[in-house]
Amino acid sequence: MYVKLIQPKMIRRPMDTDLKTHMSPPLGLLTVMSVLRKEHRVMLENENIRPIQFFDGPDIVGISVTVDTLPRAIEIAREFRKRGTPVVAGGIHITTAADTIPEDAFDALCIGPAEGTWPRIMQDFENGMLKKVYRCEGGFTGADIVSPAYDAISSRDYLYCNIVHTSRGCPFRCDFCYNSSGEHPYLRRPIADVLTDIHTVGRKHIMFIDDNFAGDLRWTKQLLQAITPLKIRWNAAVSMNVALNTELLDLMKRSGCEGLFIGFESVNEKSIKAVHKGQNTLGKYEQAVRNIHDRGMMVNASFVFGLDGDTLDTFRHTLDWIVRNRIETVTSHIMTPYPGTVLYDRLKAEGRITTDDLSLYNTANVVFRPKGMSAEELKAGYLWMYRQIYSFRNILRRMPEKRDQRAAYLMFNLLYRKFGRFSDWLCRRIGYARIGWLGEKLSRYLK
Secondary structure, three states, rough: OOOEEEEOOOOOOOOOOOOHHHOOOOHHHHHHHHHHOOOOOOEEEEEEOOOOOOOOOOOEEEEEOOOOHHHHHHHHHHHHOOOOOEEEEHHHHHHHHHHOOOOOOOOEEEEOOOOHHHHHHHHHHHHHOOOEEEEEEOOHHHHOOOOOOHHOHHHHOOOOEEEEEEEEEOOOOOOOOOOHHHOOEEEOOHHHHHHHHHHHHHOEEEEEOOOOOOOOHHHHHHHHHHHHHOOOEEEEEEEEHHHOHHHHHHHHHOOOHHHHHHEEOOHHHHHHHHOOOOOOHOOOOOOHHHHHHHHHOOEEEEEOOOOOOOOHHHHHHHHHHHHOOOOOEEEEEOOOOOOOOOHHHHHHHHOOOOOHHHHHHOOOOOOOOOOOOOOOHHHHHHHHHHHHOOOOOHHHHHHOOOHHHHHHHHHOOOOOHHHHHHHHHHHHHOOOHHHHHHHHHHHHHHH
C-alpha cells in the first residue's frame, strides 16, 4: 500500500518569517512513517516546505492536524476524497477535540498515539472495513513509543534536524493547555531509547522537544546522568519549579544544558491563578532566573497575554521585568482557548468565544472577549511587546552578562527575530540545515 502523510501549511504569525515554518521536521508524522514503513510505501509531504502533490495515486492519506490548520486539512482531504482516496486525520487537535470535528470532513479519525492506532487502521483498510474512529486501546506506556524515521528527513529543508523527544505530555494541567483535556497522558520513554535517538541524530547539539523535559524529577536526574558522558550540548522546555531546584540545575549544566524554555506566562498573580498554573510561584520568578543565569545557561521565557487578570498595564510591567532580568529570548502569545481544553469550555459557557474560525486560533489573534481590555487593545499590546522586546535598544539592554553567551544571544535576537527575512533569504540559497549548523558552530567558537 502507498501511504501519503501530510503536514498542512501553518498560518504564520505577524512576527514570523519562513524560518519558523522551516524550524524542524514534523516528528509526529515521522513516527507514523516509522510505524508503517516495514509493510508499506510511505511518503511524507510538508506543505510548509513545498506544495502537495494530489495526483500521485496514494491508496490512503494521513493528515496531522493542529487547531489552526484544521480548515486547511479539510480542504486537502476534500481534494483527495474527490479522487477516491480515503483520508485519516490525527494529531494533537483531533486527539483533544474529536467531538468538534465535522462528521463529513474525514473518512477516519485517529485519536491518541499513532503506535496504537495506525496498524489497526491499515489492517481494517486493507480488509475494506475502515472505521470512523480509532482510539489507542490497552495500556500504552513510554516503552511503546516508536523512534521517528530520522533517515527520511531532508536536512536541506530544516534549520534543526537534531530534535529528540524524551517524553510525551506533561504532569501539569494548566487550563489553556492541550494537556488539560485529559486525552494526553504523561509518558516517559526508556532512557536507553532516548540514548539511541541521540546517537541516531549524530549531532553534538540536541533540541529536546518535550512539553516538559523535567516532569518527573527522579527520572530526569537518571537521564541527565546517562547523557553527561556523551558531551552533548542541549536545550529543552521545563516548568518553572525546576529552576528553583539547584541540584537539578547543576546536573543540567554538567550534562551540557545551554538554555531552558520556561512558561512564566504572566507577571500578574491574578492571571496565573486564573488558569490554575500552580507550579508557577510569582514571588520566586527572579530567583529562578538568577539560578539559571548563575550556571551560565540562558532563558527563553514564554508569556501569555489576555488572561483574566491582565490589564493594559500588564504589557509595560512584563517588558520591564524582561529587560530587568536580562531574559535572552521571549515568546509571546495571545491567550487562545483551544477547543477541548478547560479554558475553552469555561469561556464558551460564559459566552465569551467570539469566532469559530479556527484558522485564527494560532495565538496571534483575539478569538474571545477579554476582561481587562478590549480585543483591539489586546492585539495592539501583543504586537507592541514584540516590537519593544526586539528593538535595538532592548536587545542591548538584555545582553547577557556572561560574554560566552553573547554570540548565541545576538544570533537569535538579530538574525532570527530582527532580520529574519534576510536570514530566510540566505537559507533559501544555501540550505536551512547548513545555516543552522553554521549558527551552532559560530556560537560555540565565539564563546
